[in-house]
Amino acid sequence: MSVEREIRDRLTAAFAPEALEIVNDSHRHRGHAGAPGTGESHFTIKVVSAAFAGKSRLERHRMVNEVLAEALKGPVHALAIKALAPEELSRPL
Numbered sequence: 001m002s003v004e005r006e007i008r009d010r011l012t013a014a015f016a017p018e019a020l021e022i023v024n025d026s027h028r029h030r031g032h033a034g035a036p037g038t039g040e041s042h043f044t045i046k047v048v049s050a051a052f053a054g055k056s057r058l059e060r061h062r063m064v065n066e067v068l069a070e071a072l073k074g075p076v077h078a079l080a081i082k083a084l085a086p087e088e089l090s091r092p093l
Contacts, residue, residue: 003040003075007068014067015049018086022046025080041077046084053085 001009004022011020025042045064052060060083065072072079 003071004043006071007043007045007076010067010071011045011047011064015047015051015063017047017049019046019048019089025078040075043076043078044080044082046082048084048086048089050086052083053087055085057083 004024007022008020011017023044023046024040025044026040047064051063055063061081064081064083065079068076068079
């Protein structure tokens with residue numbers, strides 16, 4: 001299973017998101033220190049879920065990091081997160 005697919009599956013199971021966008025940014029970091037060359041090391045995640053309602057940005061990031069802890073130990077070197085509650089969706093992702 002690809003790292004991107006694993007991220008999608010884990011986030012979907014944990015948060016039942018209304019919207020989920022995962023962008024593989026690894027090509028921008030080819031040759032950088034810490035980039036393993038697998039093509040799946042740097043990601044940007046945009047997720048909208050009711051689970052984030054009433055949570056601070058820090059709490060939301062911690063929630064996502066906890067769900068993806070296993071991937072963050074291994075293949076994922078960098079992760080940019082934008083986590084929103086549905087009522088915040090009027091703002092562009």
